[in-house]
Amino acid sequence: MEKIYLYNTLAHKKEEFIPIKEGKLGMYCCGPTVYNYQHIGNLRTYIFEDLLKRMFLYNGYKVNHIVNITDVGHLTSDEDEGEDKMEVGASREGKTVWELAEYYTDIFIKDTIRLNILQPDKWTKATDHIPEQIGLIKCLEAKGFTYITSDGVYFDTSKINNYGELAQLDISGLKPGHRIELSEEKKNITDFSLWKFSPKDKKRQMEWESTWGTGFPGWHIECSAMAMKYLGNHFDVHCGGIDHIPGHHTNEIAQSEACTGEKFVNYWLHGAFLEEESGKMSKSKGEFLTVQALVDKGYDPLDYRYMCLGTNYGKRLLFSWENLDAAKSAYTRLKNRVIEFKKQTAEHIESTETPNHKETIEGYKQQFNEAVNDDLNISSGLAVLWDVVKNELLPAKSRLELLYDFDNVLGLGLKEVEEKKEDNIPEEIMKLVEERTAAKKAKDFKRADEIRAKIKEMGYEIVDKKDGVEVKKSS
RNA sequence: GGCGACGUACCCAAGUGGCUUAAGGGAGAGGUCUGCAAAACCUCGAUUCAUCGGUUCGAAUCCGAUCGUCGCCUCCA
Structure with missing residues (x-):
């Protein structure tokens, strides 16, 4: 078997890939939160992960590939003021949160198929794994890694000694409140919520009972719970967007390893952003491009896939x-x-x-x-x-x-790939084609060219071949 | 304010100390071939790798400074 080298974010360098078990590997990829369409920048990451998986398969590995669908809302911050994107999205579109999740999940998966992305062995939904998430929090609580505030159960990051290793976080340099208020009740600025309580005055569409009270899981806990359920406490590859390094993935490592006492993942790989002139493509800017938008403009989704092949996944792409x-x-x-x-x-x-x-x-x-x-x-x-x-x-x-x-x-x-079939060329076009063939035979090239131009105006293209004429729709 | 990434031709981009007098693709120019067109093929495109200095027998590749672009430290792929 040929050697494989991968840039491992955890090691901060390129390393030879050695699987835990010979000939196979487990791979977990962070999927989308389904409150809106995925734009082509989001999809770039899934294309990268697909290439990674295909590379492993090409080398003869058996790959167990898990991708999650985050279909439960999270607040936009760990504080109470934030909005829940799922609930906001639902009221925006006059749907229930569950309908919203189903709608966007469906479109996301169809887009991955259009981009020729191999489907994972399992799509795992966050809401299908609430007991597993609660179980993991209980494990952390039993080991003394948690504390409770007025709005939820938090993970105490000061209790572990290598917090932030993945991101090489310089915690003293972090600037809490740079953009958002810091909760008074958090013991450390890097602490994050494991379980959030439902607001007392408002009924949420998605909430569950737990030993700590009615509420919903924190954002990071789902990936740890699902990854470990399907791939074990210790597995080979975990990937996602580069933005997940300092927060999401750092916290996943912290909570997973705190509970199991084992190393969580050997290789962490991260895809860089798709950017526009104005910076990265992002949903919060409002305008963004979807696969459907490209199709509407006459592109094949695979044109975009080919574009993504041009540059390394770890480099931003304009x-x-x-x-x-x-x-x-x-x-x-x-x-x-x-x-x-x-x-x-x-x-x-x-x-x-x-x-x-x-x-x-x-x-x-x-x-x-x-x-x-x-x-x-x-x-x-x-x-x-x-x-x-x-x-x-x-x-x-x-x-x-x-x-x-x-x-x-x-x-x-x-x-x-197939030659475009002469799919239902209108009769009037065929008549013109015949006319042109006759004109060509009579060496009336002027007339022939006129007819070609006319046909082009009508949206069709003719190509002369050795053994006849080919007609196809202009693309 | 802290942390990090990047800057190779008109555009995208590989290469990270000698094999390279810098891959590949797109666009462009010229040509071959078909009446023309399309397709295909051939040829031409950076004495140079943001800038300046240093290390070295040797640097796009290492070190330092400067300039520029971008990301993260809210949610985001």
Whole structure:
């Protein structure tokens, strides 16, 4: 098995990946809070995680992949003033919180499918795991890591000695109240809530009974509870967005390890943001791009996926229409070549491969494998792919096989690529096409070109081929 | 205020001490081929890696300073 190197946030450097159990690994990825659409920046992280998973599969690992869906609201801060995004979203849209969660979960999962993201072994919902979360809090309470304030049960971060290791937090430098008021009752600025009490004057749509009182779980506890339920107290890979490092993941480590006394996760991987000229794409800014918005503008969701392949997951990526167009052009060219190779392969059934080719093929595979195993260096992998595409010395069949092989990691759906069918071309267009063919035969090229222009105006494109004319919808 | 990341051609981007006189993609220019167009193919595109200084036989790659961009320290992928 080839070696795999990954940048581990916990170690603050690139490390060789060694699984806990040979040949397989557990992987937990933080999913979305489903109070709104996921924008393409959010989705970038899931594309990264998909590449990571596919890379492991490509190397022959068996992957147990868990992604959570946070369908319970959390306050926007640990204090009482914050709003619950789920409850706010529900009243905004005239839905119950449960309906809201279902609606956005559904769209999120469909978007991941459109982006050719392999589905996890299990989607785990926070609300389906309330007893597990309460159990974990009880464990922490029994071991003396908690205290109770007027608004909830808190984790005392001063009770553990390596708090903030993941983020290299300089706690003395943290500036509480920089943007939000600090609760008087919190013992340390880094303490966080495990369980929140429901407000006394208001009935929440989502609340549960617990030994501490009616309320709802804190934001971090769900991931610890679900990850450990499905992957065990100690597992291999945990990933999410880069924004989770200082808060969410730091707290997950603290509470998980405090309860079990074991190391929680070996490798922490984080995806960087998609940014716009004005900074990162974020929901709180109001305007944001969804997969559907790209489709409405005539892009294939995989055009966006291809764009994400261009740069390493750990580096921020600047979104611009120019970039997306560049990705679309490159991806379209790639698909065209695949179609060509398919045709050539079908025409020449007999293999023209020589032992020489075999060596070349193995060389390409090796190069590609090394690239993707080096902390997902996909752009180097793409360079290998283009080498293959352009290597005229290799038979089409071999090139196609290599592209399919690489696509196991890239996920560009190359096997499914097909020439656009002449799907229901209107009769009047077909008539014009025939007219043009006749004009061409009569060498009346002026007339032929006029008809081509006319057809184009009507939204169709004609391409002359050796054995006839092809008509397709303009894209 | 603290912590951190980044700055490679018109755009995206790999490379992090000698294999590289800096991959790959997009855009552009010129050409081949088809009546034209499309597709495809070929050729040309950074003596240079934000700037300045240092270390070294050797630096885009290491060190320091400066400038610039961005993120985190609320919720966020």
